[in-house]
Amino acid sequence: MAEHLTISLVVLVILLGTIFASFSLIEDILTRPQRYFSTDLSGEQMQFVVVHIAFVVISVLVSYIIYLLFSLQTRTEIAVFNTTKSLGASLEQFVKFYEDAPVPYIIIDKSGNIKNPNKAALRFFGTVLEEIKDKNIFYYQPEEDKDKIEKLIRYYKSNVPINREEVRLVTKNGDIRWALISIFETKDPESSARTGLVTIFDITDQKKLDQAETEFVSLASHQLRTPVATVKWYIEMLLSDNIGALSPKQNEYLKTVFKVNEEMIDLVETLLNVSRIEIGTIKIEPKSTDVIELTEGILMELSPQIEGKNINIEKQYDNNLKDVEIDPKLLRIVIQNLISNAVKYTRENGTVSIVFKESFGEKTIVVSDNGIGIPEGQQDKIFTKMFRAENTHKLVGASGTGLGLYLVKSMIEVMGGSISFVSKEDEGSIFTIKF
Amino acid sequence: MEEENKKRILVVDDDDNLRAVLIDKLQISGFNVVGASDGREGLNKAFELHPDLILLDVLMPIMDGQEMLKKLREDEEWGKKAKVIMLTVVEDAVVIAQAVQDGSFAYLIKTDQSIDEIVEKVKGMLKK
Numbered sequence: 001m002a003e004h005l006t007i008s009l010v011v012l013v014i015l016l017g018t019i020f021a022s023f024s025l026i027e028d029i030l031t032r033p034q035r036y037f038s039t040d041l042s043g044e045q046m047q048f049v050v051v052h053i054a055f056v057v058i059s060v061l062v063s064y065i066i067y068l069l070f071s072l073q074t075r076t077e078i079a080v081f082n083t084t085k086s087l088g089a090s091l092e093q094f095v096k097f098y099e100d101a102p103v104p105y106i107i108i109d110k111s112g113n114i115k116n117p118n119k120a121a122l123r124f125f126g127t128v129l130e131e132i133k134d135k136n137i138f139y140y141q142p143e144e145d146k147d148k149i150e151k152l153i154r155y156y157k158s159n160v161p162i163n164r165e166e167v168r169l170v171t172k173n174g175d176i177r178w179a180l181i182s183i184f185e186t187k188d189p190e191s192s193a194r195t196g197l198v199t200i201f202d203i204t205d206q207k208k209l210d211q212a213e214t215e216f217v218s219l220a221s222h223q224l225r226t227p228v229a230t231v232k233w234y235i236e237m238l239l240s241d242n243i244g245a246l247s248p249k250q251n252e253y254l255k256t257v258f259k260v261n262e263e264m265i266d267l268v269e270t271l272l273n274v275s276r277i278e279i280g281t282i283k284i285e286p287k288s289t290d291v292i293e294l295t296e297g298i299l300m301e302l303s304p305q306i307e308g309k310n311i312n313i314e315k316q317y318d319n320n321l322k323d324v325e326i327d328p329k330l331l332r333i334v335i336q337n338l339i340s341n342a343v344k345y346t347r348e349n350g351t352v353s354i355v356f357k358e359s360f361g362e363k364t365i366v367v368s369d370n371g372i373g374i375p376e377g378q379q380d381k382i383f384t385k386m387f388r389a390e391n392t393h394k395l396v397g398a399s400g401t402g403l404g405l406y407l408v409k410s411m412i413e414v415m416g417g418s419i420s421f422v423s424k425e426d427e428g429s430i431f432t433i434k435f
Numbered sequence: 436m437e438e439e440n441k442k443r444i445l446v447v448d449d450d451d452n453l454r455a456v457l458i459d460k461l462q463i464s465g466f467n468v469v470g471a472s473d474g475r476e477g478l479n480k481a482f483e484l485h486p487d488l489i490l491l492d493v494l495m496p497i498m499d500g501q502e503m504l505k506k507l508r509e510d511e512e513w514g515k516k517a518k519v520i521m522l523t524v525v526e527d528a529v530v531i532a533q534a535v536q537d538g539s540f541a542y543l544i545k546t547d548q549s550i551d552e553i554v555e556k557v558k559g560m561l562k563k
Binding site: 236240 | 460
């Protein structure tokens with residue numbers, strides 16, 4: 001189209017140029033005819049020649065312009081026809097894509113009633129169109145998930161984007177499938193009514209795998225508790241004088257074995273807590289708790305490490321935290337992990353500070369250190385399971401499972417609180433929990 | 436004569452090593468100790484000997500600890516008031532809650548306790 005226009009314009013300019021040249025020529029002929037005609041022509045004859053030439057030139061120009069206009073119109077018509085045809089084809093293709101896509105899609109109206117599910121969606125629910133049409137998509141969640149149902153309806157009605165929400169959906173035969181659903185809102189092009197495109201991403205298989213893994217960890221940890229308890233009690237019997245004294249060296253060795261076994265008990269406990277969080281069987285039992293006493297207990301427990309590295313502990317307690325309604329067991333795990341991390345990742349003679357604050361009913365515990373910090377590029381990963389920052393390997397004796405902060409975050413969130421941090425490599429970290 | 440003054444303790448646990456060390460420790464601490472390796476044996480010995488206290492594991496073959504406790508409590512005459520310490524590796528919220536309210540019943544997690552602490556708990560409960 002554009003090419004055609006350019007060519008036409010160039011030809012037009014050439015034609016106009018030719019006309020201009022012709023008229024200058026005619027003007028010249030009229031003023032000095034003797035230059036062009038050897039014989040004397042009469043004025044009338046000359047005029048006839050001139051008018052004839054002018055007529056020919058103008059006719060050529062006019063017919064060219066007419067041709068140009070006609071050809072342009074035809075070309076536009078062809079282009080429009082082609083576009084319409086390919087639009088039709090793409091619409092057809094789009095409908096085919098929608099219908100045959102392996103991902104379940106559902107078009108819903110403004111209240112969430114199902115209008116147009118694709119084949120994969122019908123397969124997902126194990127049903128046919130007639131049975132699912134005009135039913136509300138949100139009520140395909142099991143009744144127990146009432147909170148989730150209400151939340152999603154509220155979100156959808158108030159235009160809050162729903163992006164990869166994890167839900168459970170009940171199929172026709174009563175099976176429960178796990179899915180991530182996203183709802184993309186749009187307007188119906190014909191009626192301009194609000195509609196939504198629901199995408200369902202089936203994650204049932206992954207969920208089953210995760211569940212199996214978590215159950216395995218739970219089972220294994222329980223099974224491990226018996227042998228570690230057995231080892232613990234036998235060592236205790238040997239270390240006590242109940243059955244005769246050991247030599248000093250034997251005593252020393254056995255104490256090391258005892259210490260290692262205690263570490264194993266801690267690891268088993270951590271694994272159990274992780275699996276409890278993941279299976280969702282963690283129990284929250286809030287009761288009146290003295291957070292200061294709890295923290296002092298933790299510091300006492302960590303005193304070998306603190307004294308071993310000559311770490312200076314700065315404390316700033318707030319008496320408002322002497323009586324807090326919270327689950328002491330979970331809070332203990334949270335604070336214990338934060339302080340023990342601070343101690344672990346701080347070099348000898350460093351400082352760890354623990355600050356309690358309360359403002360507007362929100363309680364804050366800040367644990368900061370001037371230790372090795374977290375490298376900037378890895379800060380977004382520190383709460384993920386089994387993650388350990390690269391610089392932890394440089395520090396001697398700073399072994400860990402990479403489960404601590406994952407557990408801390410999960411637990412504080414289960415208790416309705418939150419955790420945040422600021423850190424700079426080689427300068428230190430500040431962790432803040434709020435509840 | 437001295438034997439008869441000693442308090443009698445029944446240790447029910449299917450793990451031989453754990454049961455052995457518990458029996459040794461309790462004997463050294465001055466108790467008369469009897470062992471059983473599953474709930475049914477434990478129940479029989481409990482009714483036969485009327486021990487002053489039962490240390491009871493939960494996960495056991497043949498009859499588990501909870502089942503044995505249930506059967507014990509069904510006995511109005513003696514079993515209902517028998518002193519029991521559940522000594523286990525699994526937390527059960529319902530049973531723990533029950534243990535908190537019941538003076539003749541405690542629930543301990545094996546890995547949380549040192550063997551001396553268990554002896555202390557046994558002595559504490561026997562005084563009640």
